[in-house]
Amino acid sequence: MYNLLMSVDPFAIDWSRAQFALTAIYHWLFVPLTLGLAVVMGIMETCYYRTKNVFWKDVAKFWQRLFGINFAMGVATGIILEFEFGTNWSNYSWFVGDIFGAPLAIEGIVAFFLESTFVAVMFFGWKKVSPGFHLASTWLTGVGATLSAWWILVANAWMQYPVGCEFNPDTVRNEMTSFADVALSPFAIDKFFHTVISSWIVGAVFVVAVSSWYLIKKRDQRLARESMKIGAVFGLVASLLAAFTGDLSAVKVSKVQPMKLAAMEALYDGGNGVSLTAFAAVNPFRQPDYAAGGEPPLRIGIPYGLSILATHDPQGFVPGVNDILNGYVRPDGTRELSAEEKMEKGRIAINTLARYRERKAANADSSELAGLNDTLQANMPYFGYGYIKDKAELVPYIPLCFYAFRVMVGLGAYFILLFAVIIFLLYKRDIQKYGYLLWLGVLSLPLAYIASEAGWIVAEMGRQPWAIQDLLPTCAAVSDISAGSVAVTFFIFLALFTTLLAVEVNILCKQIKKGPEYTAN
DSSP states (O other): OTTGGGTOOHHHHHHHHHHHHHHHHHHHHHHHHHHHHHHHHHHHHHHHHHHOOHHHHHHHHHHHHHHHHHHHHHHHHHHHHHHHHHHTOHHHHHHHHHHHHHHHHHIIIIIHHHHHHHHHHHHHOTTTSOHHHHHHHHHHHHHHHHHHHHHHHHHHHHHHSOOSEEEETTTTEEEESOHHHHHTOHHHHHHHHHHHHHHHHHHHHHHHHHHHHHHHTTOSHHHHHHHHHHHHHHHHHHHHHHHHHHHHHHHHHHHHOHHHHHHHHTOSSOEESOOEEEEOOOOTTSOOOGGGOSOOTTOEEETTHHHHHHHSSTTOEEOOHHHHHHOEEOTTSOEEOOHHHHHHHHHHHHHHHHHHHHHHHTTOOHHHHHHHHHHHHHHGGGGGGGGOSSGGGGSOOHHHHHHHHHHHHHHHHHHHHHHHHHHHHHHHSOGGGOHHHHHHHHHHHHHHHHHHHHHHHHHHHTTTTEEETTTEEHHHHSOSOOHHHHHHHHHHHHHHHHHHHHHHHHHHHHHHHHOOOOOOO
């Protein structure tokens, strides 16, 4: 681990990152719809259970059919994603496998089996089990899918904020010291709620889009109206909750990943009472000259907005890129080390680890080993900085983070307005008179996916260069494999996932055109 960078092909790093990004992006096209439709179909079957009206049974079956198509595709891409940790990121898996593997194992053993068991009852048990048991199976399918997301997001949150672990120099591995700290990290809890609730928005927009199409075509109008009511109300609640949980997440990010927040805002020099950028002309094609200070051209800010967002205090201190690189004093009086100081401590940690391993192999005195271990543990929080050659590597690509954040937030506000208008028209007007709004409902579906993917771009690109925040940079996490082999599998996966996506869209469109199968009265 400590001499890893001597042998890794730098092009293998880029191709491995590209391949993982490709897999994750495609996988996330399926997951949010699964999580969102799970709640929608549960609500619709609950309506059937309470009213005994066979109409609601037909509605529930229709949306369950669409859920099943998407669910199957999501499973296929998710399995490949997890295998890539072993093939492309073996150093990462070795370094933190004892911690990172635990939530993924629980996800596979408990959550996945829960949802896969009850999804069979949901699809094939309508005439074989009681209505109450079938309703429970439908909800438990959604619970299983959500629990799967929980454990995966716990693993991802730990990469953003590593807690509950201790480095063992004898095994050169980080080992878990507290499962509760890992599983119930405040960062993980906020990430889970924000991610899952944002996925509900995708499900709600999907229901509104399909319902809008039926109303445009003047077919299955009762199903379309009732589904649209449920989708719009559910979507509005989810959108408001997503804004709330996003605010909580911003506070956590400002504390444990200040560089990510600075990149999201293109904030070069921080301070107290910092405004929130509403607009700025950040060049999307190159990293800005943040070292020169100042602010992006044509910037329009909302007074005190960023301080309120990050600290819930209008005069709260928010560090900028240069503050983080050069060191600064926190509001509590403690000093944050500069990038150079962290890099020096990281090199001390790496060299001490090498020395410890050498002396242990030579059967050195236990007191000498204890002293080396004390030095190692004192510098271990900065271990990853030892692999950084230039402090500029610590700055994420600002334009991508800046614009992705604004796409996510802007579309979130748009969905709040869209759902509110649809609800008003459904209950106070004849929505079919507003054909442009129905078309807007259809065309909003890709926007929901764009917003969802933009959120992940902010989360993951804003974390760069870290595979694990402060502990392991991406360049040290990759497997020692040839760039050519990764490039070949990249294009194989690109073709495979594109085909899967095209197949799903084709099947979904055919099922939507076919429409619900109504039970004869």
